[in-house]
Amino acid sequence: MNDSTPQxxxxxxxxxxxxxxxxxxxxxxxxxTLADAGVEVFYLFTESGLxxxxxxxxxxxxxxxxxxHWNVLGRASGSFxxxxxxxxxxxxxxxxxxxxxxxxNRAKHNQYVTLLKTLNNFKDDRTGESFGDVHxxxxxxxxCIDSLSGLNPIVMSxxxxxxxxxxxADWGLAMDQLEKLIRELTDACKCHFVLTSHVEREVxxxxxxxxxxxxxxxVKLAPKIPPMFSDVILTxxxxxxxxxxxxxxxxxxxxRNLPIKDHITPDFTPIIExxxxxxxxxxxxxxx
Numbered sequence: 001m002n003d004s005t006p007q008x009x010x011x012x013x014x015x016x017x018x019x020x021x022x023x024x025x026x027x028x029x030x031x032x033t034l035a036d037a038g039v040e041v042f043y044l045f046t047e048s049g050l051x052x053x054x055x056x057x058x059x060x061x062x063x064x065x066x067x068x069h070w071n072v073l074g075r076a077s078g079s080f081x082x083x084x085x086x087x088x089x090x091x092x093x094x095x096x097x098x099x100x101x102x103x104x105n106r107a108k109h110n111q112y113v114t115l116l117k118t119l120n121n122f123k124d125d126r127t128g129e130s131f132g133d134v135h136x137x138x139x140x141x142x143x144c145i146d147s148l149s150g151l152n153p154i155v156m157s158x159x160x161x162x163x164x165x166x167x168x169a170d171w172g173l174a175m176d177q178l179e180k181l182i183r184e185l186t187d188a189c190k191c192h193f194v195l196t197s198h199v200e201r202e203v204x205x206x207x208x209x210x211x212x213x214x215x216x217x218x219v220k221l222a223p224k225i226p227p228m229f230s231d232v233i234l235t236x237x238x239x240x241x242x243x244x245x246x247x248x249x250x251x252x253x254x255x256r257n258l259p260i261k262d263h264i265t266p267d268f269t270p271i272i273e274x275x276x277x278x279x280x281x282x283x284x285x286x287x288x
Contacts, residue, residue: 010139015257017268019235020198020235035067042143046149046154071118112155119134120134143185147197147198155177182228
């Protein structure tokens with residue numbers, strides 16, 4: 001297949017990549033290599049990451065490419081006055097009373113609704129241009145959500161608002177919403193998808209011992225997330241050098257488009273090239 005032919009259909013949908021690792025290991029920065037590989041990249045920021053993203057080019061004196069777009073999800077409305085009132089309530093009431101409370105301002109915690117509307121019609125903060133529903137995108141585009149760590153509290157606040165004590169049912173409902181979102185993006189969308197995440201140490205309920213897992217809502221959801229992705233990569237830093245690993249035994253990793261090894265150069269280009277070699281093509285359509 002010649003992927004330079006406009007009429008060419010891609011035999012494959014885009015890759016789904018989970019980049020997980022501690023803070024400061026280059027997760028956000030590395031996504032810039034996707035744009036270098038010719039993919040039109042759409043960043044959806046759930047926490048501060050725009051400065052790092054743009055630094056991939058500006059730190060080297062380069063202009064930000066035209067194939068890079070972003071949308072920064074606005075923070076939930078609030079104030080120190082509201083925080084003070086909540087703190088005063090926590091200070092005055094016992095745990096049993098706090099457990100029975102409901103947040104009367106819960107409707108204001110609508111960041112997750114805003115996120116879904118953005119996925120339904122992605123608007124570029126850079127140009128103001130709208131790019132439509134992510135479901136309609138082909139593998140010439142990539143959606144990057146940075147990060148799961150910012151997405152977790154957004155989904156939880158959808159369920160409980162600012163309620164200080166969460167019940168088991170609250171956790172279960174929030175986890176269900178988050179799992180459905182990730183499955184929709186990995187299974188139903190044809191574009192490339194990259195999700196960044198921090199990691200936590202959790203007891204392995206199957207094999208025992210301690211493993212690195214994605215930092216998400218509850219230990220029951222964490223092991224469900226890696227199987228949804230084609231490649232699960234652990235990021236690390238040694239001094240001033242950054243690396244990827246698909247071989248670290250302390251984490252559940254996958255290597256569908258990368259070799260199984262440590263000390264991989266943080267670069268999406270080999271992933272895209274392997275995907276192309278198997279029938280992937282930069283086109284707005286995927287062969288059904």
